[in-house]
Amino acid sequence: MTQRVSRAILIALFLGMLGAGIFAPYPYARQFRDEIAAPPARAHLLGTDPLGRDRLSRLWYGGRISVLLAPAATLLSVGIALLIALASVILGRWWERGVKTAIDLFLSLPWLFLLLTVRGLLPLNTPPAASLLVTFALLGLLGWPGPARVLIAAAERQAQSDYVLQTRARGCGAWRTALRHIAPNLAPVIRAQFWTTAPAYLLAEANLALLGLGIAEPMPSWGNLLRELQNPAVAHDIAVWIPLILLVITMGCCQLAEPIEEASL
Amino acid sequence: MRIVSALFFLAGVLPAAPQWGGTLRIALHEEPKTLNPILVDDIASETVRYLTGGVLVRVDRVTQRSEPALAVSWKVLDGGKTIRFELRRGVRFSDGTPFTAEDVVHTMELLLDPSLHSPVGDSFRTMAGPVHVSAEGAYGVAVRFPAVLAGGVALFDGAAMVSSRSPLKEMAVLGPFRVAAHKPGAYIRLERNPYYWKTEAGRRLPYLDAVYLEIQPNRDVELLHFRRGELDLMSSLDPDQFEEIGRERPAWVKDVGACLDSEFLWFNMGETAPLPASRKTWFASRNFRLAVSHGIRRDDLCRIVYHGHATPGIGPFPAENLFWFKRGLAPHSFDLALARRLLTQDGFRFDGHKLRDRAGNAVEFSLITNSGNTARERMASMIQQDLSELGIQLNIVTLDFPSLLDRIGRTMQYESCLLGFNNVDPDPDGQMNLWLSSSSNHAWNPRQAMPVTPWEAEIDRLMRAQASEPQPLRRKALFDSVQEIVVEQAPILYLVNRHALIAMSPQLADVRPSVLSPRVLWNIDRMYLTR
Numbered sequence: 001m002t003q004r005v006s007r008a009i010l011i012a013l014f015l016g017m018l019g020a021g022i023f024a025p026y027p028y029a030r031q032f033r034d035e036i037a038a039p040p041a042r043a044h045l046l047g048t049d050p051l052g053r054d055r056l057s058r059l060w061y062g063g064r065i066s067v068l069l070a071p072a073a074t075l076l077s078v079g080i081a082l083l084i085a086l087a088s089v090i091l092g093r094w095w096e097r098g099v100k101t102a103i104d105l106f107l108s109l110p111w112l113f114l115l116l117t118v119r120g121l122l123p124l125n126t127p128p129a130a131s132l133l134v135t136f137a138l139l140g141l142l143g144w145p146g147p148a149r150v151l152i153a154a155a156e157r158q159a160q161s162d163y164v165l166q167t168r169a170r171g172c173g174a175w176r177t178a179l180r181h182i183a184p185n186l187a188p189v190i191r192a193q194f195w196t197t198a199p200a201y202l203l204a205e206a207n208l209a210l211l212g213l214g215i216a217e218p219m220p221s222w223g224n225l226l227r228e229l230q231n232p233a234v235a236h237d238i239a240v241w242i243p244l245i246l247l248v249i250t251m252g253c254c255q256l257a258e259p260i261e262e263a264s265l
Numbered sequence: 266m267r268i269v270s271a272l273f274f275l276a277g278v279l280p281a282a283p284q285w286g287g288t289l290r291i292a293l294h295e296e297p298k299t300l301n302p303i304l305v306d307d308i309a310s311e312t313v314r315y316l317t318g319g320v321l322v323r324v325d326r327v328t329q330r331s332e333p334a335l336a337v338s339w340k341v342l343d344g345g346k347t348i349r350f351e352l353r354r355g356v357r358f359s360d361g362t363p364f365t366a367e368d369v370v371h372t373m374e375l376l377l378d379p380s381l382h383s384p385v386g387d388s389f390r391t392m393a394g395p396v397h398v399s400a401e402g403a404y405g406v407a408v409r410f411p412a413v414l415a416g417g418v419a420l421f422d423g424a425a426m427v428s429s430r431s432p433l434k435e436m437a438v439l440g441p442f443r444v445a446a447h448k449p450g451a452y453i454r455l456e457r458n459p460y461y462w463k464t465e466a467g468r469r470l471p472y473l474d475a476v477y478l479e480i481q482p483n484r485d486v487e488l489l490h491f492r493r494g495e496l497d498l499m500s501s502l503d504p505d506q507f508e509e510i511g512r513e514r515p516a517w518v519k520d521v522g523a524c525l526d527s528e529f530l531w532f533n534m535g536e537t538a539p540l541p542a543s544r545k546t547w548f549a550s551r552n553f554r555l556a557v558s559h560g561i562r563r564d565d566l567c568r569i570v571y572h573g574h575a576t577p578g579i580g581p582f583p584a585e586n587l588f589w590f591k592r593g594l595a596p597h598s599f600d601l602a603l604a605r606r607l608l609t610q611d612g613f614r615f616d617g618h619k620l621r622d623r624a625g626n627a628v629e630f631s632l633i634t635n636s637g638n639t640a641r642e643r644m645a646s647m648i649q650q651d652l653s654e655l656g657i658q659l660n661i662v663t664l665d666f667p668s669l670l671d672r673i674g675r676t677m678q679y680e681s682c683l684l685g686f687n688n689v690d691p692d693p694d695g696q697m698n699l700w701l702s703s704s705s706n707h708a709w710n711p712r713q714a715m716p717v718t719p720w721e722a723e724i725d726r727l728m729r730a731q732a733s734e735p736q737p738l739r740r741k742a743l744f745d746s747v748q749e750i751v752v753e754q755a756p757i758l759y760l761v762n763r764h765a766l767i768a769m770s771p772q773l774a775d776v777r778p779s780v781l782s783p784r785v786l787w788n789i790d791r792m793y794l795t796r
Contacts, residue, residue, distance in 0.1 A: 029650070031646075031647065031650050033565055033569060034566075036569050045783065050569070050643065051569065051643055051646055052569070053649065080541050116665065120664065120665070120668050124631035124633065124659050124660065124662050124678070124679060124680060125629065125630070125631050125680075126660070127660070216660070216661055216662065216663075217642065217649070217661045217663075218646055218649065218650075218661075227639075232540070
């Protein structure tokens with residue numbers, strides 16, 4: 001039941017954010033300079049931010065970026081991790097040792113700083129949309145070691161199981177065994193890794209945004225909408241908290257979307 | 266009965282007599298790096314020096330004129346190369362040691378000692394050749410500079426005297442307070458100097474018994490302590506804090522007016538900068554720079570980003586710099602028609618919603634600013650929308666501060682930059698490193714071997730001339746010309762001057778806040794508490 005509700009909420013959010021262009025009442029960058037930090041009203045249902053931009057419109061568009069791109073980056077990470085895990089089954093111990101060393105090395109890297117450095121190297125006139133894609137692509141490319149560690153262990157367990165022994169005894173090759181027999185049996189672990197990694201990327205984007213180094217203005221994301229909370233003067237306004245509430249709900253639903261027994265497989 | 270009523274009436278109308286005693290509690294935003302007045306190099310140390318140090322000349326922060334302090338008078342001789350001070354007699358350091366000309370000579374020797382690297386001393390060593398300081402009797406001192414040092418008298422406002430004979434060395438002071446206790450990272454407690462030279466009604470000032478300096482780097486905690494009544498004064502509020510206190514207690518806050526700090530934007534005009542040729546051409550064009558300036562709604566920046574606590578920027582100084590500001594200059598007004606006309610004169614054309622140059626390139630450039638500075642990020646967003654009305658696409662890039670400094674100071678890999686300038690010196694000499702074309706801080710095109718443009722050569726000439734001109738009015742005329750050139754050529758687009766915002770307890774009396782630093786504490790010896 002919990003999983004169904006969580007998944008339903010996530011699907012609703014996903015579809016809702018896809019339709020940002022339809023539902024958002026105004027362009028996200030438009031500044032209503034005579035309605036600065038206005039309280040909720042008919043014209044602006046969630047009020048306006050300190051630059052007079054409609055909060056509801058920014059929430060829709062910001063959600064589109066966060067809810068669509070975080071899963072995309074997660075798919076990239078988990079995809080890389082799966083390939084590495086299958087390769088470790090096929091290529092044997094030397095590959096496995098090498099990969100595990102690389103994982104330890106990657107996990108010990110201060111990757112937030114690495115991300116900042118890479119973003120700092122981007123050309124200054126990179127359009128906001130391109131910088132956004134680069135940010136999430138970097139998150140995806142740098143985030144494979146965590147899922148890879150889990151998937152390698154799961155793939156090794158599968159490789160030592162009886163059914164794999166049987167397929168090999170029947171003359172099935174290593175590649176075919178890995179792709180046709182082991183990979184499908186890793187599906188629950190892959191799903192669990194997906195649902196646990198996606199919230200981490202939502203948070204990573206929020207962290208970058210809070211440092212002022214996230215998605216470039218005027219493009220919104222839930223992360224840079226949260227920056228308003230740094231101003232104690234507006235913290236009493238419930239509309240300011242909505243991005244945080246949505247972020248927490250999304251992250252919670254991600255954690256609950258996969259059955260616990262499968263996630264711990 | 267009538268007499269009694271009249272007395273009550275007078276008691277209500279006449280100002281209450283200042284009260285003696287009490288402790289003023291304020292916050293320092295960092296631990297002072299030093300308590301030695303010779304070595305002061307940070308704001309916290311400067312605050313302690315201001316409260317404890319005695320100086321020959323004090324600049325009145327309200328009138329902005331130099332007033333006698335430990336020197337009762339001075340004369341400028343040799344066409345501005347020599348200043349002769351006559352010292353106040355009967356003055357003693359806080360430990361009772363007498364103050365004489367020997368102490369002034371000793372202080373100046375320390376300030377000018379190259380091995381001590383005194384930042385205060387640096388301001389006296391701006392020209393080649395040694396500075397000679399000699400005692401002329403017990404109460405006369407002559408300071409001889411190798412060349413004319415315009416505005417040299419005001420420099421002594423920052424030179425706190427130290428004793429040549431006291432066993433306490435630099436801890437023996439001549440200011441209103443002396444250091445009584447110091448717990449690093451927590452507080453500094455100052456107590457009244459029993460030998461302070463100023464008197465009132467036959468008693469030695471200051472009125473206050475002590476000043477408690479809480480070392481509090483967190484501005485939100487400082488605000489909390491102030492609202493709880495644990496601090497009496499906040500001398501540097503941001504607009505949000507000002508509004509927050511003002512909503513609860515309007516009488517506790519005061520907007521003093523535009524301070525010398527300015528926020529501005531400039532284009533990279535470096536000849537060797539790694540920029541496309543089209544952009545170099547745009548940025549080198551006076552019409553383009555002026556068009557961008559006229560396309561920005563400065564009033565909106567002040568109203569929205571600073572909640573009205575800022576003034577549209579004009580040039581190097583705001584009108585609040587009473588002597589040096591050139592009267593009659595006005596900020597570049599928001600005028601889209603004028604901006605379009607200027608662009609058309611330079612061959613730009615409007616293609617739908619896009620502006621294109623002669624070669625057909627769409628006009629698009631990036632603006633860098635430091636991340637984490639909400640006001641600058643908001644200004645950048647507003648400028649982005651304003652310039653879109655001219656068909657210009659502005660890409661905002663926020664960078665961490667070291668990366669930004671590297672780009673603007675070393676690699677020159679940027680197109681335009683939005684930054685601020687914290688200016689504590691009302692004298693144009695304090696901006697010498699910004700305006701001289703050879704300077705590494707000449708923002709738009711640093712380290713020029715020879716001035717690239719005729720107007721930069723003219724600014725160089727005028728700045729050098731005013732620096733060696735002893736007559737203040739002639740100096741002002743020269744600097745007025747610099748201000749005119751800056752407004753005409755727009756190498757820097759001045760956006761806003763932030764206002765000095767303070768909050769103080771109503772129990773604090775005789776506070777005369779100023780836009781100059783230190784904004785409130787400059788007359789600490791006359792401030793008193795009514796509790």
